[in-house]
Amino acid sequence: MTVPSERPTAVPPLAPPAVHAAEQSGDTLVAGHTLEFPGGYTRTTGPVIGRFLTELRDGRLVGVRTAAGRVLVPPLEYDPDTGEPVTGDYVEVGPAGTVTTWSWVHAPRPGHPLDRPFAWALIRMDGADTDLVHAVDAGNVKAMRPGLRVRPRWRPERTGHITDISCFVPEVTRIVAPIRTDYRLRPGRSLTRFLEGVRDGVFLGGRCPECDKVYLPYRTSCPACGSGIDEEVRVADTGTVTTFAINNLPDPRAPQVPFVSAYILLDGADTEMIALVGGVPADQVRQGMRVRAVWLPPEERTMAMTNVRWFEPTGEPDVDLDAGRGGA
Ligand SMILES: [Zn+2]
Structure with a gap:
Protein backbone atom coordinates (compact mmCIF):
# COMPACT_ATOMS: atom_id res chain seq x y z
CA MET A 1 0.00 0.00 0.00
CA THR A 2 1.23 3.46 -0.84
CA VAL A 3 0.71 6.10 1.76
CA PRO A 4 0.62 9.59 0.22
CA SER A 5 3.16 11.80 1.84
CA GLU A 6 0.50 14.23 3.13
CA ARG A 7 -1.41 11.38 4.82
CA PRO A 8 -0.83 11.37 8.59
CA THR A 9 1.79 8.82 9.52
CA ALA A 10 -0.70 7.36 12.03
CA VAL A 11 -1.97 5.11 9.19
CA PRO A 12 -0.89 1.61 10.15
CA PRO A 13 1.71 0.42 7.63
CA LEU A 14 0.17 -3.07 7.55
CA ALA A 15 -3.41 -1.89 6.85
CA PRO A 16 -5.09 -4.07 4.17
CA PRO A 17 -5.88 -2.41 0.81
CA ALA A 18 -9.63 -2.07 1.57
CA VAL A 19 -8.85 0.23 4.45
CA HIS A 20 -8.64 3.73 3.06
CA ALA A 21 -8.34 5.76 6.21
CA ALA A 22 -7.57 5.26 9.83
CA GLU A 23 -7.98 7.66 12.67
CA GLN A 24 -7.37 7.46 16.36
CA SER A 25 -10.09 8.45 18.75
CA GLY A 26 -8.74 8.31 22.27
CA ASP A 27 -7.45 4.75 22.78
CA THR A 28 -9.64 3.36 19.96
CA LEU A 29 -8.41 2.85 16.43
CA VAL A 30 -11.14 3.25 13.82
CA ALA A 31 -10.76 2.00 10.25
CA GLY A 32 -13.03 3.11 7.40
CA HIS A 33 -14.13 0.44 4.90
CA THR A 34 -16.08 0.54 1.63
CA LEU A 35 -18.11 -2.33 0.20
CA GLU A 36 -18.87 -1.79 -3.45
CA PHE A 37 -19.80 -3.88 -6.49
CA PRO A 38 -18.20 -1.97 -9.34
CA GLY A 39 -20.80 -1.45 -12.05
CA GLY A 40 -23.61 -2.42 -9.67
CA TYR A 41 -25.19 -5.62 -8.38
CA THR A 42 -27.38 -7.24 -11.03
CA ARG A 43 -30.45 -9.28 -10.16
CA THR A 44 -33.56 -10.36 -11.96
CA THR A 45 -36.88 -8.97 -10.88
CA GLU A 171 -51.49 18.06 -2.78
CA VAL A 172 -52.34 21.71 -3.25
CA THR A 173 -54.75 22.66 -0.48
CA ARG A 174 -54.24 26.39 -0.20
CA ILE A 175 -53.11 29.36 -2.20
CA VAL A 176 -52.18 32.89 -1.17
CA ALA A 177 -54.05 35.50 -3.17
CA PRO A 178 -52.99 39.13 -2.78
CA ILE A 179 -56.04 41.15 -1.76
CA ARG A 180 -56.36 44.89 -1.43
CA THR A 181 -59.50 46.93 -1.72
CA ASP A 182 -59.58 50.71 -1.51
CA TYR A 183 -62.96 52.07 -0.58
CA ARG A 184 -64.52 55.13 0.96
CA LEU A 185 -67.15 55.02 3.63
CA ARG A 186 -69.69 57.76 4.27
CA PRO A 187 -70.68 57.73 7.93
CA GLY A 188 -74.32 58.75 7.61
CA ARG A 189 -76.12 61.29 9.74
CA SER A 190 -75.93 59.63 13.14
CA LEU A 191 -72.31 58.52 12.93
CA THR A 192 -71.36 61.95 11.58
CA ARG A 193 -72.97 63.46 14.67
CA PHE A 194 -71.04 61.05 16.92
CA LEU A 195 -67.73 61.90 15.20
CA GLU A 196 -68.42 65.62 15.53
CA GLY A 197 -68.64 64.94 19.25
CA VAL A 198 -65.39 63.00 19.23
CA ARG A 199 -63.75 65.92 17.43
CA ASP A 200 -64.89 68.13 20.30
CA GLY A 201 -63.79 65.66 22.97
CA VAL A 202 -67.19 64.27 24.00
CA PHE A 203 -68.97 60.97 23.44
CA LEU A 204 -72.54 61.39 22.17
CA GLY A 205 -75.11 58.68 22.71
CA GLY A 206 -78.82 58.50 21.90
CA ARG A 207 -81.56 57.62 24.36
CA CYS A 208 -84.47 55.47 23.16
CA PRO A 209 -87.76 56.99 24.33
CA GLU A 210 -89.31 53.53 24.73
CA CYS A 211 -86.52 51.44 26.22
CA ASP A 212 -84.82 54.32 28.05
CA LYS A 213 -81.48 52.82 27.01
CA VAL A 214 -78.58 55.01 25.91
CA TYR A 215 -76.90 53.69 22.77
CA LEU A 216 -73.32 54.56 21.93
CA PRO A 217 -72.33 55.64 19.32
CA TYR A 218 -75.30 57.94 18.79
CA ARG A 219 -77.91 56.46 16.42
CA THR A 220 -81.24 57.62 15.10
CA SER A 221 -83.23 54.43 15.71
CA CYS A 222 -83.31 51.90 18.50
CA PRO A 223 -81.86 48.48 17.55
CA ALA A 224 -84.09 46.79 20.14
CA CYS A 225 -87.53 48.27 19.53
CA GLY A 226 -87.10 50.27 16.34
CA SER A 227 -88.23 53.58 17.87
CA GLY A 228 -86.83 56.76 16.45
CA ILE A 229 -84.23 58.39 18.70
CA ASP A 230 -84.14 62.18 19.02
CA GLU A 231 -82.58 62.67 22.41
CA GLU A 232 -78.83 63.21 22.26
CA VAL A 233 -76.96 62.36 25.46
CA ARG A 234 -73.45 63.42 26.41
CA VAL A 235 -71.84 60.35 27.95
CA ALA A 236 -68.90 60.59 30.33
CA ASP A 237 -65.43 59.69 29.08
CA THR A 238 -64.96 57.46 32.12
CA GLY A 239 -66.15 53.88 32.25
CA THR A 240 -65.55 50.29 33.29
CA VAL A 241 -63.71 47.47 31.52
CA THR A 242 -66.25 44.67 31.11
CA THR A 243 -64.02 42.29 29.18
CA PHE A 244 -60.69 42.52 27.40
CA ALA A 245 -58.12 40.71 25.29
CA ILE A 246 -54.32 40.76 25.48
CA ASN A 247 -53.07 40.91 21.90
CA ASN A 248 -49.73 39.44 20.93
CA LEU A 249 -50.00 40.00 17.18
CA PRO A 250 -48.73 43.41 16.11
CA ASP A 251 -51.30 45.85 14.74
CA PRO A 252 -50.23 49.11 13.06
CA ARG A 253 -53.09 50.91 14.79
CA ALA A 254 -52.06 49.81 18.26
CA PRO A 255 -49.11 50.19 20.66
CA GLN A 256 -46.35 47.59 20.78
CA VAL A 257 -47.37 44.08 21.72
CA PRO A 258 -48.63 42.95 24.07
CA PHE A 259 -51.41 45.52 23.96
CA VAL A 260 -54.89 45.34 25.43
CA SER A 261 -58.18 45.89 23.65
CA ALA A 262 -61.28 46.02 25.78
CA TYR A 263 -65.02 46.44 25.88
CA ILE A 264 -65.65 49.56 27.95
CA LEU A 265 -69.04 50.54 29.34
CA LEU A 266 -68.94 54.30 29.57
CA ASP A 267 -70.71 55.86 32.55
CA GLY A 268 -74.20 56.76 31.41
CA ALA A 269 -74.24 54.42 28.40
CA ASP A 270 -75.98 51.07 28.08
CA THR A 271 -73.82 49.67 25.28
CA GLU A 272 -70.09 49.07 25.31
CA MET A 273 -67.44 50.43 22.99
CA ILE A 274 -64.23 48.74 21.89
CA ALA A 275 -61.05 50.64 22.68
CA LEU A 276 -57.42 50.20 23.60
CA VAL A 277 -56.33 50.20 27.22
CA GLY A 278 -52.96 51.82 27.92
CA GLY A 279 -50.89 53.31 30.68
CA VAL A 280 -50.91 50.02 32.55
CA PRO A 281 -49.03 46.71 32.00
CA ALA A 282 -51.17 44.27 30.04
CA ASP A 283 -51.13 41.70 32.82
CA GLN A 284 -52.64 44.19 35.26
CA VAL A 285 -55.77 44.94 33.24
CA ARG A 286 -58.85 43.30 34.77
CA GLN A 287 -62.59 43.15 34.41
CA GLY A 288 -64.24 45.85 36.48
CA MET A 289 -61.25 48.21 36.17
CA ARG A 290 -62.23 51.89 36.06
CA VAL A 291 -60.76 53.78 33.10
CA ARG A 292 -60.78 57.22 31.51
CA ALA A 293 -60.25 58.25 27.88
CA VAL A 294 -56.89 59.82 27.03
CA TRP A 295 -57.63 62.39 24.30
CA LEU A 296 -55.19 63.81 21.81
CA PRO A 297 -54.57 67.54 22.26
CA PRO A 298 -57.45 69.56 20.64
CA GLU A 299 -55.20 70.85 17.82
CA GLU A 300 -54.41 67.26 16.74
CA ARG A 301 -57.98 66.00 16.68
CA THR A 302 -59.88 64.99 13.55
CA MET A 303 -63.31 63.49 13.09
CA ALA A 304 -62.03 60.03 14.00
CA MET A 305 -61.88 57.66 16.95
CA THR A 306 -58.11 57.96 16.85
CA ASN A 307 -58.70 61.16 18.86
CA VAL A 308 -58.85 58.75 21.78
CA ARG A 309 -55.34 57.44 22.23
CA TRP A 310 -56.58 54.80 24.66
CA PHE A 311 -58.24 54.42 28.03
CA GLU A 312 -56.07 54.45 31.14
CA PRO A 313 -56.87 53.46 34.72
CA THR A 314 -58.45 56.13 36.94
CA GLY A 315 -57.23 54.50 40.12
CA GLU A 316 -60.78 54.18 41.49
CA PRO A 317 -61.80 50.90 43.13
CA ASP A 318 -62.90 48.20 40.70
CA VAL A 319 -66.58 47.76 39.94
CA ASP A 320 -68.16 44.46 40.92
CA LEU A 321 -69.61 43.49 37.53
CA ASP A 322 -71.54 40.56 38.99
CA ALA A 323 -73.45 42.95 41.25
CA GLY A 324 -74.92 44.76 38.27
CA ARG A 325 -73.02 46.12 35.32
CA GLY A 326 -72.44 49.79 34.93
CA GLY A 327 -70.32 52.65 36.05
CA ALA A 328 -70.57 54.84 39.08
ZN1 LIG B 1 -85.93 51.10 22.13
Whole structure:
Protein backbone atom coordinates (compact mmCIF):
# COMPACT_ATOMS: atom_id res chain seq x y z
CA MET A 1 0.00 0.00 0.00
CA THR A 2 1.23 3.46 -0.84
CA VAL A 3 0.71 6.10 1.76
CA PRO A 4 0.62 9.59 0.22
CA SER A 5 3.16 11.80 1.84
CA GLU A 6 0.50 14.23 3.13
CA ARG A 7 -1.41 11.38 4.82
CA PRO A 8 -0.83 11.37 8.59
CA THR A 9 1.79 8.82 9.52
CA ALA A 10 -0.70 7.36 12.03
CA VAL A 11 -1.97 5.11 9.19
CA PRO A 12 -0.89 1.61 10.15
CA PRO A 13 1.71 0.42 7.63
CA LEU A 14 0.17 -3.07 7.55
CA ALA A 15 -3.41 -1.89 6.85
CA PRO A 16 -5.09 -4.07 4.17
CA PRO A 17 -5.88 -2.41 0.81
CA ALA A 18 -9.63 -2.07 1.57
CA VAL A 19 -8.85 0.23 4.45
CA HIS A 20 -8.64 3.73 3.06
CA ALA A 21 -8.34 5.76 6.21
CA ALA A 22 -7.57 5.26 9.83
CA GLU A 23 -7.98 7.66 12.67
CA GLN A 24 -7.37 7.46 16.36
CA SER A 25 -10.09 8.45 18.75
CA GLY A 26 -8.74 8.31 22.27
CA ASP A 27 -7.45 4.75 22.78
CA THR A 28 -9.64 3.36 19.96
CA LEU A 29 -8.41 2.85 16.43
CA VAL A 30 -11.14 3.25 13.82
CA ALA A 31 -10.76 2.00 10.25
CA GLY A 32 -13.03 3.11 7.40
CA HIS A 33 -14.13 0.44 4.90
CA THR A 34 -16.08 0.54 1.63
CA LEU A 35 -18.11 -2.33 0.20
CA GLU A 36 -18.87 -1.79 -3.45
CA PHE A 37 -19.80 -3.88 -6.49
CA PRO A 38 -18.20 -1.97 -9.34
CA GLY A 39 -20.80 -1.45 -12.05
CA GLY A 40 -23.61 -2.42 -9.67
CA TYR A 41 -25.19 -5.62 -8.38
CA THR A 42 -27.38 -7.24 -11.03
CA ARG A 43 -30.45 -9.28 -10.16
CA THR A 44 -33.56 -10.36 -11.96
CA THR A 45 -36.88 -8.97 -10.88
CA GLY A 46 -39.23 -11.89 -11.35
CA PRO A 47 -42.62 -11.35 -13.01
CA VAL A 48 -44.38 -9.45 -10.22
CA ILE A 49 -41.75 -6.88 -9.29
CA GLY A 50 -40.86 -6.66 -12.98
CA ARG A 51 -44.43 -5.68 -13.83
CA PHE A 52 -44.39 -3.06 -11.04
CA LEU A 53 -41.12 -1.55 -12.30
CA THR A 54 -42.22 -1.64 -15.95
CA GLU A 55 -45.36 0.27 -15.05
CA LEU A 56 -43.27 2.73 -13.03
CA ARG A 57 -41.13 3.34 -16.08
CA ASP A 58 -44.32 4.16 -17.96
CA GLY A 59 -45.52 6.54 -15.23
CA ARG A 60 -48.06 4.29 -13.49
CA LEU A 61 -48.26 2.71 -10.07
CA VAL A 62 -49.76 -0.77 -9.92
CA GLY A 63 -50.48 -3.24 -7.20
CA VAL A 64 -51.43 -6.89 -7.37
CA ARG A 65 -54.61 -8.44 -6.03
CA THR A 66 -54.51 -11.35 -3.59
CA ALA A 67 -57.00 -14.21 -3.63
CA ALA A 68 -58.79 -12.49 -0.75
CA GLY A 69 -59.12 -9.34 -2.85
CA ARG A 70 -56.54 -7.17 -1.11
CA VAL A 71 -54.37 -4.95 -3.33
CA LEU A 72 -50.67 -5.08 -2.42
CA VAL A 73 -48.61 -1.98 -3.31
CA PRO A 74 -45.80 -2.52 -3.98
CA PRO A 75 -46.82 -5.96 -5.26
CA LEU A 76 -45.44 -9.18 -3.79
CA GLU A 77 -45.28 -12.62 -5.34
CA TYR A 78 -46.98 -14.24 -2.38
CA ASP A 79 -49.85 -13.11 -0.17
CA PRO A 80 -48.17 -12.32 3.18
CA ASP A 81 -51.36 -13.39 5.00
CA THR A 82 -51.66 -16.88 3.50
CA GLY A 83 -48.43 -17.59 1.67
CA GLU A 84 -50.49 -18.35 -1.46
CA PRO A 85 -49.33 -16.94 -4.82
CA VAL A 86 -50.99 -13.67 -5.75
CA THR A 87 -53.60 -13.72 -8.50
CA GLY A 88 -51.69 -11.93 -11.25
CA ASP A 89 -54.51 -9.40 -11.43
CA TYR A 90 -52.73 -6.05 -11.55
CA VAL A 91 -54.56 -2.92 -10.45
CA GLU A 92 -53.53 0.65 -11.17
CA VAL A 93 -53.61 2.70 -7.96
CA GLY A 94 -53.26 6.39 -7.15
CA PRO A 95 -52.30 8.73 -8.58
CA ALA A 96 -52.66 10.22 -5.09
CA GLY A 97 -52.20 8.65 -1.70
CA THR A 98 -52.43 9.33 2.01
CA VAL A 99 -49.54 9.46 4.48
CA THR A 100 -50.20 6.96 7.26
CA THR A 101 -47.03 7.62 9.26
CA TRP A 102 -43.70 9.32 8.70
CA SER A 103 -40.26 10.16 10.08
CA TRP A 104 -38.53 13.47 9.44
CA VAL A 105 -34.94 13.54 8.14
CA HIS A 106 -33.31 16.75 9.34
CA ALA A 107 -29.91 16.09 7.76
CA PRO A 108 -30.09 14.15 4.47
CA ARG A 109 -27.18 11.83 3.72
CA PRO A 110 -25.42 11.49 0.36
CA GLY A 111 -27.55 8.53 -0.79
CA HIS A 112 -30.89 10.12 0.11
CA PRO A 113 -33.35 11.10 -2.61
CA LEU A 114 -33.40 14.77 -1.59
CA ASP A 115 -30.61 17.12 -0.57
CA ARG A 116 -32.87 19.07 1.81
CA PRO A 117 -34.82 17.95 4.90
CA PHE A 118 -37.67 15.60 3.99
CA ALA A 119 -39.83 12.81 5.40
CA TRP A 120 -39.66 9.09 4.92
CA ALA A 121 -43.30 8.14 4.87
CA LEU A 122 -45.60 5.18 4.60
CA ILE A 123 -48.07 6.10 1.86
CA ARG A 124 -51.36 4.32 1.23
CA MET A 125 -52.02 4.83 -2.47
CA ASP A 126 -55.69 5.31 -3.36
CA GLY A 127 -57.04 1.85 -4.13
CA ALA A 128 -54.28 0.01 -2.23
CA ASP A 129 -54.52 -1.98 0.98
CA THR A 130 -50.85 -1.76 1.95
CA ASP A 131 -48.40 1.10 2.31
CA LEU A 132 -45.51 2.14 0.11
CA VAL A 133 -42.34 3.67 1.58
CA HIS A 134 -41.17 6.80 -0.16
CA ALA A 135 -39.80 10.28 0.43
CA VAL A 136 -42.16 13.23 0.89
CA ASP A 137 -40.84 16.66 0.00
CA ALA A 138 -43.03 18.67 2.36
CA GLY A 139 -40.64 21.58 2.80
CA ASN A 140 -41.15 21.74 6.55
CA VAL A 141 -41.69 19.19 9.30
CA LYS A 142 -44.78 21.16 10.35
CA ALA A 143 -46.41 20.31 7.02
CA MET A 144 -46.29 16.59 7.81
CA ARG A 145 -49.18 14.81 9.47
CA PRO A 146 -50.94 11.48 9.24
CA GLY A 147 -53.66 11.83 6.63
CA LEU A 148 -51.62 14.23 4.48
CA ARG A 149 -52.62 13.80 0.83
CA VAL A 150 -49.64 13.40 -1.50
CA ARG A 151 -48.91 12.77 -5.17
CA PRO A 152 -45.81 11.39 -6.89
CA ARG A 153 -43.37 13.70 -8.61
CA TRP A 154 -42.22 11.69 -11.61
CA ARG A 155 -38.84 12.04 -13.23
CA PRO A 156 -39.04 12.99 -16.90
CA GLU A 157 -36.55 10.23 -17.80
CA ARG A 158 -37.55 6.90 -16.28
CA THR A 159 -35.75 3.58 -16.24
CA GLY A 160 -37.99 1.21 -14.31
CA HIS A 161 -36.77 1.86 -10.78
CA ILE A 162 -38.46 3.07 -7.60
CA THR A 163 -36.52 6.32 -8.04
CA ASP A 164 -38.57 7.00 -11.20
CA ILE A 165 -40.66 8.74 -8.60
CA SER A 166 -38.21 11.33 -7.32
CA CYS A 167 -40.41 11.90 -4.28
CA PHE A 168 -44.00 12.58 -3.25
CA VAL A 169 -45.31 16.09 -2.72
CA PRO A 170 -48.36 17.32 -0.79
CA GLU A 171 -51.49 18.06 -2.78
CA VAL A 172 -52.34 21.71 -3.25
CA THR A 173 -54.75 22.66 -0.48
CA ARG A 174 -54.24 26.39 -0.20
CA ILE A 175 -53.11 29.36 -2.20
CA VAL A 176 -52.18 32.89 -1.17
CA ALA A 177 -54.05 35.50 -3.17
CA PRO A 178 -52.99 39.13 -2.78
CA ILE A 179 -56.04 41.15 -1.76
CA ARG A 180 -56.36 44.89 -1.43
CA THR A 181 -59.50 46.93 -1.72
CA ASP A 182 -59.58 50.71 -1.51
CA TYR A 183 -62.96 52.07 -0.58
CA ARG A 184 -64.52 55.13 0.96
CA LEU A 185 -67.15 55.02 3.63
CA ARG A 186 -69.69 57.76 4.27
CA PRO A 187 -70.68 57.73 7.93
CA GLY A 188 -74.32 58.75 7.61
CA ARG A 189 -76.12 61.29 9.74
CA SER A 190 -75.93 59.63 13.14
CA LEU A 191 -72.31 58.52 12.93
CA THR A 192 -71.36 61.95 11.58
CA ARG A 193 -72.97 63.46 14.67
CA PHE A 194 -71.04 61.05 16.92
CA LEU A 195 -67.73 61.90 15.20
CA GLU A 196 -68.42 65.62 15.53
CA GLY A 197 -68.64 64.94 19.25
CA VAL A 198 -65.39 63.00 19.23
CA ARG A 199 -63.75 65.92 17.43
CA ASP A 200 -64.89 68.13 20.30
CA GLY A 201 -63.79 65.66 22.97
CA VAL A 202 -67.19 64.27 24.00
CA PHE A 203 -68.97 60.97 23.44
CA LEU A 204 -72.54 61.39 22.17
CA GLY A 205 -75.11 58.68 22.71
CA GLY A 206 -78.82 58.50 21.90
CA ARG A 207 -81.56 57.62 24.36
CA CYS A 208 -84.47 55.47 23.16
CA PRO A 209 -87.76 56.99 24.33
CA GLU A 210 -89.31 53.53 24.73
CA CYS A 211 -86.52 51.44 26.22
CA ASP A 212 -84.82 54.32 28.05
CA LYS A 213 -81.48 52.82 27.01
CA VAL A 214 -78.58 55.01 25.91
CA TYR A 215 -76.90 53.69 22.77
CA LEU A 216 -73.32 54.56 21.93
CA PRO A 217 -72.33 55.64 19.32
CA TYR A 218 -75.30 57.94 18.79
CA ARG A 219 -77.91 56.46 16.42
CA THR A 220 -81.24 57.62 15.10
CA SER A 221 -83.23 54.43 15.71
CA CYS A 222 -83.31 51.90 18.50
CA PRO A 223 -81.86 48.48 17.55
CA ALA A 224 -84.09 46.79 20.14
CA CYS A 225 -87.53 48.27 19.53
CA GLY A 226 -87.10 50.27 16.34
CA SER A 227 -88.23 53.58 17.87
CA GLY A 228 -86.83 56.76 16.45
CA ILE A 229 -84.23 58.39 18.70
CA ASP A 230 -84.14 62.18 19.02
CA GLU A 231 -82.58 62.67 22.41
CA GLU A 232 -78.83 63.21 22.26
CA VAL A 233 -76.96 62.36 25.46
CA ARG A 234 -73.45 63.42 26.41
CA VAL A 235 -71.84 60.35 27.95
CA ALA A 236 -68.90 60.59 30.33
CA ASP A 237 -65.43 59.69 29.08
CA THR A 238 -64.96 57.46 32.12
CA GLY A 239 -66.15 53.88 32.25
CA THR A 240 -65.55 50.29 33.29
CA VAL A 241 -63.71 47.47 31.52
CA THR A 242 -66.25 44.67 31.11
CA THR A 243 -64.02 42.29 29.18
CA PHE A 244 -60.69 42.52 27.40
CA ALA A 245 -58.12 40.71 25.29
CA ILE A 246 -54.32 40.76 25.48
CA ASN A 247 -53.07 40.91 21.90
CA ASN A 248 -49.73 39.44 20.93
CA LEU A 249 -50.00 40.00 17.18
CA PRO A 250 -48.73 43.41 16.11
CA ASP A 251 -51.30 45.85 14.74
CA PRO A 252 -50.23 49.11 13.06
CA ARG A 253 -53.09 50.91 14.79
CA ALA A 254 -52.06 49.81 18.26
CA PRO A 255 -49.11 50.19 20.66
CA GLN A 256 -46.35 47.59 20.78
CA VAL A 257 -47.37 44.08 21.72
CA PRO A 258 -48.63 42.95 24.07
CA PHE A 259 -51.41 45.52 23.96
CA VAL A 260 -54.89 45.34 25.43
CA SER A 261 -58.18 45.89 23.65
CA ALA A 262 -61.28 46.02 25.78
CA TYR A 263 -65.02 46.44 25.88
CA ILE A 264 -65.65 49.56 27.95
CA LEU A 265 -69.04 50.54 29.34
CA LEU A 266 -68.94 54.30 29.57
CA ASP A 267 -70.71 55.86 32.55
CA GLY A 268 -74.20 56.76 31.41
CA ALA A 269 -74.24 54.42 28.40
CA ASP A 270 -75.98 51.07 28.08
CA THR A 271 -73.82 49.67 25.28
CA GLU A 272 -70.09 49.07 25.31
CA MET A 273 -67.44 50.43 22.99
CA ILE A 274 -64.23 48.74 21.89
CA ALA A 275 -61.05 50.64 22.68
CA LEU A 276 -57.42 50.20 23.60
CA VAL A 277 -56.33 50.20 27.22
CA GLY A 278 -52.96 51.82 27.92
CA GLY A 279 -50.89 53.31 30.68
CA VAL A 280 -50.91 50.02 32.55
CA PRO A 281 -49.03 46.71 32.00
CA ALA A 282 -51.17 44.27 30.04
CA ASP A 283 -51.13 41.70 32.82
CA GLN A 284 -52.64 44.19 35.26
CA VAL A 285 -55.77 44.94 33.24
CA ARG A 286 -58.85 43.30 34.77
CA GLN A 287 -62.59 43.15 34.41
CA GLY A 288 -64.24 45.85 36.48
CA MET A 289 -61.25 48.21 36.17
CA ARG A 290 -62.23 51.89 36.06
CA VAL A 291 -60.76 53.78 33.10
CA ARG A 292 -60.78 57.22 31.51
CA ALA A 293 -60.25 58.25 27.88
CA VAL A 294 -56.89 59.82 27.03
CA TRP A 295 -57.63 62.39 24.30
CA LEU A 296 -55.19 63.81 21.81
CA PRO A 297 -54.57 67.54 22.26
CA PRO A 298 -57.45 69.56 20.64
CA GLU A 299 -55.20 70.85 17.82
CA GLU A 300 -54.41 67.26 16.74
CA ARG A 301 -57.98 66.00 16.68
CA THR A 302 -59.88 64.99 13.55
CA MET A 303 -63.31 63.49 13.09
CA ALA A 304 -62.03 60.03 14.00
CA MET A 305 -61.88 57.66 16.95
CA THR A 306 -58.11 57.96 16.85
CA ASN A 307 -58.70 61.16 18.86
CA VAL A 308 -58.85 58.75 21.78
CA ARG A 309 -55.34 57.44 22.23
CA TRP A 310 -56.58 54.80 24.66
CA PHE A 311 -58.24 54.42 28.03
CA GLU A 312 -56.07 54.45 31.14
CA PRO A 313 -56.87 53.46 34.72
CA THR A 314 -58.45 56.13 36.94
CA GLY A 315 -57.23 54.50 40.12
CA GLU A 316 -60.78 54.18 41.49
CA PRO A 317 -61.80 50.90 43.13
CA ASP A 318 -62.90 48.20 40.70
CA VAL A 319 -66.58 47.76 39.94
CA ASP A 320 -68.16 44.46 40.92
CA LEU A 321 -69.61 43.49 37.53
CA ASP A 322 -71.54 40.56 38.99
CA ALA A 323 -73.45 42.95 41.25
CA GLY A 324 -74.92 44.76 38.27
CA ARG A 325 -73.02 46.12 35.32
CA GLY A 326 -72.44 49.79 34.93
CA GLY A 327 -70.32 52.65 36.05
CA ALA A 328 -70.57 54.84 39.08
ZN1 LIG B 1 -85.93 51.10 22.13
